Amino acid sequence: MKFSFTDTIYKVGINPCVKVPFRITNRMVPSGGYIPVKGKINGYEFTQTLVAVKNEEYRLYVNGLMLKGSVTKVGDTARFIIEQNLAPKTPPMHKKFKKQLDDNHLSATFKKLTPYRQKEILKYLNHLKTEEAIVRNIDKIVKQLKRKSGE
Numbered sequence: 001m002k003f004s005f006t007d008t009i010y011k012v013g014i015n016p017c018v019k020v021p022f023r024i025t026n027r028m029v030p031s032g033g034y035i036p037v038k039g040k041i042n043g044y045e046f047t048q049t050l051v052a053v054k055n056e057e058y059r060l061y062v063n064g065l066m067l068k069g070s071v072t073k074v075g076d077t078a079r080f081i082i083e084q085n086l087a088p089k090t091p092p093m094h095k096k097f098k099k100q101l102d103d104n105h106l107s108a109t110f111k112k113l114t115p116y117r118q119k120e121i122l123k124y125l126n127h128l129k130t131e132e133a134i135v136r137n138i139d140k141i142v143k144q145l146k147r148k149s150g151e
Contacts, residue, residue, distance in 0.1 A: 001027065002039075002083045009062055009074050016067060016074050019057040020050055020082070028084045039082035044069035047085060090115075091122040096134060100142050109149040 007018040028035045028050075035050040035058060046066050050058040060080070062072075072078050101107045110118065121141060128134045 002081055003027070004079065004081045006077060006079050008077045009067075009072060011074050012059070016062040017059045018062060018078070018080065020060050020080075022057055024082070025050065025058045036085040036087075037082045038085040038087075039080060041066050041078050041080055042070035042072060090119055091126050093122055094125045094134065094138070097122075097125055097138050097141070100138050101145075104142055104146065106142065106145045106149060109145045112148075 003024040005021050005024060009016050009018055011017070025035060028037075030052065033052045036047075037050055037060070038045070038047045040046070041062065044066060046063075046069070048060060048063070048066070050060055053059055060082070062078075067073060070078060101110055110121075113121075125134065125137060125141075128137060
């Protein structure tokens with residue numbers, strides 16, 4: 001279910017964010033205290049996580065890509081449309097990366113990494129644009145995994 005709200009972007013420390021109204025977060029299910037969401041800020045699509053704050057509304061941190069894409073800055077009022085993101089938490093494994101892991105017998109080494117580290121690697125590879133960048137970064141990761149496995 002999609003929800004919309006409008007709020008002014010403010011900073012907590014150095015991080016821009018907005019408060020997400022209770023009327024919205026009360027209808028979502030947290031996982032480990034966080035609520036994964038996807039949505040739009042002034043029409044710009046994003047995927048993010050709502051962060052719980054003791055005795056306050058959840059915060060939605062508005063990262064640099066979100067600010068740039070929505071053409072907003074701290075102090076601006078923005079329109080948000082969000083919904084709970086029920087997609088799998090682990091990004092798909094790039095086919096070339098899987099092949100390199102299999103060819104180099106490194107699948108077990110990759111699986112020994114923390115789930116967070118695995119997710120970050122997969123997310124990073126999936127966001128690369130050029131074939132050259134994908135191959136170059138897969139090679140770097142494979143070399144690091146080889147060192148980790150003792151090869």
